[in-house]
Amino acid sequence: MRKPGSRRSRQRRLGDALAAVLALLASAAADAQCEELRPFKIVGDAIPAALTETAGDATRGRAIILDRRLGACLLCHTGPFPEEKFQGTLAPDLTGAGSRWSEGELRLRLVDPTRLNPQTTMPAYYRVEGLTRVAQAWRGKPVLTAEQIEDVVAFLSSLRD
């Protein structure tokens, strides 16, 4: 029988503690990584480069626009969505958005429209800095992920007059 204070058991306990600390650090790093925004570059009134390597999916983008817990775009906007009876009248109609704006212009208008108009009613969908009293559940998180931004850009670009 080994005594509790023996060298082997102390070594093992030290090993366990070390493993636990490393696991904690790794998960913290993963959290930080998943919440850190992808860098983007504004050129003129656009973000020409996509935020992700994989292209956005227009079908998913359409669903994000309609989903009140994701884009919730139709709270304020109207658009070509016959299944949504209640659409907002605060903001421009999204019909033909892809004819009016390039992909890059749409991307900046989603990511942070206050860069173009500080007084705009449109929320910044990919920004976590410079916000006030954000509720605990949403703190440090953008409204949409980089992938979701690209999905919405892909769908809006497909809306041609």
Added chain:
Amino acid sequence: MNFLLRPLVALATTIALAAAPDERRSGYDIAGPEIRAMQDDDTANPGNLWVLQGETLWGKPTGAADRSCADCHGDAQMTMKGVAARYPAFDAVLARPLDLEQRINQCRTEHQKAEPLAWESEDLLAVTAFVARQSRGLPITVSASLELRPFLALGKQLFEQREGQLNLSCSQCHDDNWGKQLAGNLIPQGHPTGYPIYRLQWQSLGSLQRRLRNCMTGLRAEPFEYGAPQAIALEFYLMERARGMPMDAPAVRP
């Protein structure tokens, strides 16, 4: 040219300023005929159930002092007339404004020696609704005294400050976009003429603070705690903004 234009500009400005108050619309003004009819008829207005309950509580002795509201204040129809239209009001001892609910609870703890009623409890809503009912039709006339100015300034600042993950201010909806549709809902100007209100969405009576918390949660902002100084300042600013508009508590709203 200039001397001709100047009086015209001055006149136009005067007309614009004079017209501004008339552009104010209460929730009642913009409501549909069904909601108006429900509010106007005491037997159809669900808020009246709280008013009746409040009337009972008004006359009921309570607390270690075994005193009722009526023991000090008498007939509420006389003594409470116009009172709700003046709240939040400045409390000289505390050196800050109290809203009507806080004032009722202050009376309970100081004079009735009773426990304060919990925020949004049926009893607090009932007494508040009963007191507010006595101001129906009377204009909002909160105090404009000097010591209240910092609280008014704070309320205005909070009203105009963008907040929450959705980064919107009260003002962006209720000053700049009232009358438009937020999905299926008509955006009101946000005048607190009828609190506590019976909100169909709640299926219950609720306070102005509860309503403010709803909006803030919608913006994904951290709502103010009940009774927080910011919440009272915002209430006060809203009442000042609605100065002169008639009270219509307990109002029915969608």
